[in-house]
Amino acid sequence: MSFEKLGVFKPLLDAIETLGYSEPTIIQKRAIPLVLQKKDIFATAQTGTGKTAAFALPILQRLRKPVEGKGVRAVILSPTRELSIQIHEDIANYSKNMSVKTDILIGGKDLEKQRQRLKSGIDIVIATPGRLLEHIENGLSLNDVEVFVLDEADRMLDMGFTKDIRKIHPLLPKRHQTLLFSATFSDKVRKLSKLILTKPAFIETAKKNTTVETINQVVYQVDTARKAELLAYLIGSRNFPQVLVFTRTKVSADELSEELKKDGLKVGVIHGDKTKANRLKTLTQFKEGKFRVLVATDIASRGLDIEELPYVINYELPSIPEDYVHRVGRTGRAGREGEAISLIDIYEKYDIKEIEKLIGQKIPKETVEGFEPDPNIRRKDIEDIKLKSEHKKQEKKFVKKKAAPKVTAKSLKSAKKKRKTTKRDG
Numbered sequence: 001m002s003f004e005k006l007g008v009f010k011p012l013l014d015a016i017e018t019l020g021y022s023e024p025t026i027i028q029k030r031a032i033p034l035v036l037q038k039k040d041i042f043a044t045a046q047t048g049t050g051k052t053a054a055f056a057l058p059i060l061q062r063l064r065k066p067v068e069g070k071g072v073r074a075v076i077l078s079p080t081r082e083l084s085i086q087i088h089e090d091i092a093n094y095s096k097n098m099s100v101k102t103d104i105l106i107g108g109k110d111l112e113k114q115r116q117r118l119k120s121g122i123d124i125v126i127a128t129p130g131r132l133l134e135h136i137e138n139g140l141s142l143n144d145v146e147v148f149v150l151d152e153a154d155r156m157l158d159m160g161f162t163k164d165i166r167k168i169h170p171l172l173p174k175r176h177q178t179l180l181f182s183a184t185f186s187d188k189v190r191k192l193s194k195l196i197l198t199k200p201a202f203i204e205t206a207k208k209n210t211t212v213e214t215i216n217q218v219v220y221q222v223d224t225a226r227k228a229e230l231l232a233y234l235i236g237s238r239n240f241p242q243v244l245v246f247t248r249t250k251v252s253a254d255e256l257s258e259e260l261k262k263d264g265l266k267v268g269v270i271h272g273d274k275t276k277a278n279r280l281k282t283l284t285q286f287k288e289g290k291f292r293v294l295v296a297t298d299i300a301s302r303g304l305d306i307e308e309l310p311y312v313i314n315y316e317l318p319s320i321p322e323d324y325v326h327r328v329g330r331t332g333r334a335g336r337e338g339e340a341i342s343l344i345d346i347y348e349k350y351d352i353k354e355i356e357k358l359i360g361q362k363i364p365k366e367t368v369e370g371f372e373p374d375p376n377i378r379r380k381d382i383e384d385i386k387l388k389s390e391h392k393k394q395e396k397k398f399v400k401k402k403a404a405p406k407v408t409a410k411s412l413k414s415a416k417k418k419r420k421t422t423k424r425d426g
């Protein structure tokens with residue numbers, strides 16, 4: 001099935017041909033005809049599946065005829081600045097043979113300049129929810145919006161944008177098309193979909209929480225103290241041209257990058273303590289090949305688009321199993337082969353089991369010669385691990401039980417009393 005057969009028109013066909021897209025991906029095959037038919041869509045698709053083109057191409061085609069005096073005709077909401085920039089770049093590439101005007105509204109950039117540009121007539125805006133609301137407060141009207149897209153909806157909700165989306169949605173005209181894309185099919189997303197979608201078509205391109213099929217996944221068991229050494233060894237001995245390395249915390253991201261630099265590797269770091277400008281700069285430099293290694297925390301695991309990134313290494317497993325799926329989704333994009341390596345110490349054995357449960361598959365566990373875990377550490381710590389895993393199970397049960405305590409006048413009173421006592425103690 002070609003893009004042409006899907007109904008994509010010539011100016012877009014020419015543009016994607018120069019980008020080397022010869023065949024539509026699964027999500028594109030299924031979504032493009034439906035979007036062209038103006039249907040609402042609920043799609044579960046991970047980054048790397050070609051989902052941006054799946055909504056961007058038919059939207060561009062729908063808006064191909066300029067309408068005099070109309071305001072913004074399509075709004076694409078995305079959770080992060082980085083992802084917004086990526087979508088904006090992609091749309092600029094796709095629309096280069098068209099006269100559709102696109103703009104990006106993200107924080108950290110001059111609001112007034114963005115306002116002036118909007119006044120000059122923009123058809124499609126790509127925005128983060130907070131910044132879009134700021135513009136709405138400053139007079140931006142959504143009255144002419146024909147298509148509304150929520151990209152990475154699960155991430156948006158996880159990042160606390162629910163309220164913003166609920167504020168934006170009622171401002172859209174009654175008749176509009178909504179496209180919801182989400183990597184996972186969480187309860188929160190489902191709830192939102194009921195609010196904002198009308199008779200949606202469901203598109204499920206990957207099974208719930210499964211990782212992209214073309215990714216080879218492997219776990220190397222190693223002692224905590226030797227992880228950095230093993231990582232440097234793997235990069236060197238396997239001659240990895242570029243690698244994205246994930247840590248769990250900002251501190252370990254910084255520490256690891258210092259260690260790797262000592263080994264003579266060129267390393268960039270992005271995490272939440274870095275300014276947005278700094279993160280973007282590092283990302284660009286990594287894309288330009290100035291760093292061989294990019295160390296990142298999970299904030300960077302979404303919305304990061306690096307062409308043909310072959311290797312992702314989990315230096316530490318994420319604390320939330322779902323983040324594993326997002327992390328390894330950085331590789332094996334659009335059908336290319338990728339490899340995801342996780343270095344796990346004895347303390348992460350429980351975490352890897354949780355991940356395997358989530359993705360519904362076992363990941364092969366191996367050791368690298370010369371880096372085998374010390375069995376003495378194993379014996380000494382095994383009791384701790386059992387306790388930790390037991391504790392987590394108990395915690396889960398407790399959270400479930402305590403999930404939604406009923407709020408009564410009595411419970412409120414007692415909570416107030418408790419707060420007063422705590423204040424005094426503190």
Ligand code: AMP
Pocket residue numbers: 020021022023024025028046047048049050051052053305307333334
């Ligand atoms: P996305 O899932 O939108 O982040 O896309 C992942 C990557 O796949 C991007 O680098 C796109 O440029 C690329 N891509 C999207 N569609 C195709 C296609 N049909 N053929 C080849 N590459 C594609």
